[in-house]
Amino acid sequence: MKVIPFKIPKPSKELIRYQVDCQPYFYDKLHQHPEIQLSCILEGEGKLIVGDYIGRFGPGDIFLLGQNVPHVFRSDDAYYQHDEARQSHSIILFFDLRAFGEAFWAAEEMQEVKEFFEQLSGCYKVCLAEPDNFVEQVRQLHHRHHLSKVVGALQLVDELMHKAALQRLNLADQMHNLSEREGKRMEQVLQFLVDESHRQLTLEEVASVANMSREAFCRFFKERTRKTLVTFLNELRLSNACQALLHSDQTIASIAFTCGFANLSHFNRVFIKTIGTTPRNFRRQATTNKV
Known part of the structure; x- marks a missing residue:
């Protein structure tokens, strides 16, 4: 199954x-x-x-x-x-x-x-x-x-x-043909991360959703997504942040906190590393392209 x-x-x-x-x-x-x-x-x-x-x-x-x-x-x-x-x-x-x-x-x-x-x-x-x-x-x-x-x-x-x-789009095939048990566990974790990514999450809290120990969950998650939980969460939060930068008038600091980043400097570092530019430039370029 x-x-x-x-x-x-x-x-x-x-x-x-x-x-x-x-x-x-x-x-x-x-x-x-x-x-x-x-x-x-x-x-x-x-x-x-x-x-x-x-x-x-x-x-x-x-x-x-x-x-x-x-x-x-x-x-x-x-x-x-x-x-x-x-x-x-x-x-x-x-x-x-x-x-x-x-x-x-x-x-x-x-x-x-x-x-x-x-x-x-x-x-x-x-x-x-x-x-x-x-x-x-x-x-x-x-x-x-x-x-x-x-x-x-x-x-x-x-x-x-x-x-x-x-x-x-996806580079890994680890999620191909998951067993029913693995799939249910993965679906619960993904749903939880999507719903709760706006706040600070601990590894223990996420592992408990999968009913696994910290160590077992880290292996399970990395094997199936090829990413650590922190990397996956950051990408999820950045996706939300990009939408807020494009479609809201919130300040960059407000967006960072609303999307789950602990502080503005961390948000800026992760944004530049992943997106390749600063949040301010990202918003400015998007606004310029609309004109």
Whole structure:
């Protein structure tokens, strides 16, 4: 059994599943499924967590995930406030390779596609010259049926193979195919860190969430994220800080404390080391680019 197995609601022999998610916030549990997933974000912002990767997602982003890759699209806190003006909206395609059958993949014409799918071992950001046109092609699959739907989906795969640049996001595969027990433990830890990163946390407190000793938890976490707890927490806090710098008028000191940093000097050091510039310059450059 796998970590939080997520069963895609579809007929057992359906090759391509077209799904629209439109709700206040996206499904926020760490999960995995055997289908390859193509996600087009239309509305909504938040954090994407996949293995050792913590990053932002927002409107216009396109992501491709391989089989059984644990992931979570965690919407920002504002989307949990029942604000009708905010919504999370995405279009998702699920490719069920098992439903195609062995004979299909044995055909010479399908070898390139088979190799492409087999190499998808993580999560990728899809970069295209004309992303809007690609998303519109995905939308059109909703109106296509039977063979036309399959042909249209394979045409999209052809674009991904030959016209898109796939930027690998997670570098480690340690979270690939976690056991159910490991996955549940990891999901609890990640959820706790996302919810509580705004305050000071001790190693003992986080280890207790996993019901592990300090030493066992450090090994468990490092093996599956390739990061120490401190590094992971800093990246999580920096992600929140960057959003506050872009979208609020708070002072830099206030943002540092609100996001969980103990003092301003530590925040500045971590920000420069990770982002490559000071928080002040980051805000100034973002403001300049908007003009």
